[in-house]
Amino acid sequence: MNFHLSAHDVKTPAIALNGIEKSFDALKVLENISLVVSPGEVVALIGTSGCGKSTLLNIIADLLQPDRGEISVNGAVNNLRSDRDRIAYMFQEDRLLPWRSIRANVAFGLEAQHMDRSTRRAKADAMLAHVGLSDFAKSWPHQLSGGMRSRVALARSLVVEPRILLMDEPFSKLDPQTRSQMHGEVIRLQKMHGITILFVTHDIEEAVVLADRIVMMSPRPGRIRSIKTLDLSRPRIPTDPVVSEQIRQLRVEA
Ligand SMILES: Nc1ncnc2c1ncn2[C@@H]1O[C@H](COP(=O)(O)OP(=O)(O)O)[C@@H](O)[C@H]1O
Ligand SMILES: [Mg+2]
Missing domain, CATH: 3.40.50.300 (P-loop containing nucleotide triphosphate hydrolases)
Incomplete structure (x- = not known):
């Protein structure tokens, strides 16, 4: 990246x-x-x-x-x-697509870019690992808790490598512990990539x-x-x- x-x-x-x-x-x-x-x-x-x-x-x-x-x-x-195209927007609701797997939700933003399927998949999986959801790549949105869905939404925002x-x-729907975990994640990714937030x-x-x-x-x-x-x-x-x-x-x- x-x-x-x-x-x-x-x-x-x-x-x-x-x-x-x-x-x-x-x-x-x-x-x-x-x-x-x-x-x-x-x-x-x-x-x-x-x-x-x-x-x-x-x-x-x-x-x-x-x-x-x-x-x-x-x-x-x-x-x-x-x-x-370099702006990512994480909406107030998570707006996950219910008919797509978690991996396919994260990869969604990449489909507008010229990128083959295996690259999209690899990028989505790497981002899911960042937010601690590697085990849920094949799950469906309805199978995840609100907090996990927020993490998917964050992964989907970041996978396009926004500026x-x-x-x-x-993070308003997250429990305090997950919320502070996500804060750490945002700061880490922000520092790594110099994203403006x-x-x-x-x-x-x-x-x-x-x-x-x-x-x-x-x-x-x-x-x-x-x-x-x-x-x-x-x-x-x-x-x-x-x-x-x-x-x-x-x-x-x-
Ligand atoms: N598309 C819209 N049409 C009409 N009124 C709207 C629309 N979007 C927002 N509003 C109104 O504008 C005000 C500000 O909304 P919003 O920006 O969502 O506030 P916040 O995010 O600070 O809670 C609210 O009174 C809301 O009802
Ligand atoms: Mg609002």
Whole structure:
């Protein structure tokens, strides 16, 4: 696997949003959202339910058009197709295809790429091993627990070797132990491949454990209320006094 950053990328923001606005009919959902995410950065998005977090991810993924404002991804303004292909999106629901085996679900994203069946299969299996599901390659989605399905969804997102990973409350259904296991996995894969990650969470502890910066949004219409840079070394253990103090502080602010 090789999707390291070139010198070009270091100067170019992974994601740049400038004055994004979005309404659904009379309902104004996003107001003047401007944010620059650097390559390799991990940014958490926190805000009350309905403040437009999923809408913002949908806009970045080019599933929705903003009413106003500019978006550039990997330097390509307004989402040129070639660069969008390097975005992976882990939706709020796992969206596994029930009629496909776990392996075939993970390999799904590779089918759009020019790659033979055995290569797809090998890549899918390697990614399943990363998320600890090698034994379930031939299982069906309905045979897996919610937590295991989330891990499959993560594997499916990462198998395409994205440069940018968008995740919408990715681990909210997991039990605490599996969740922290997944946090470790995300950090490990992020470090290995320099992926840029923008993720939505309700969980301040999750944001502090994973993120370089935390973006706090205001209730609808969603605006950026504040941005907090986390200057903590990794790995971040929630019970570590410095980390838990940061979590406590942010809970007060949120
Ligand atoms: N396709 C849509 N059509 C109409 N309203 C929508 C649509 N998508 C989202 N909304 C509304 O926009 C608001 C923000 O939604 P969303 O981005 O899902 O919020 P969040 O993810 O922060 O909970 C909500 O009030 C929601 O009902
Ligand atoms: Mg949402």
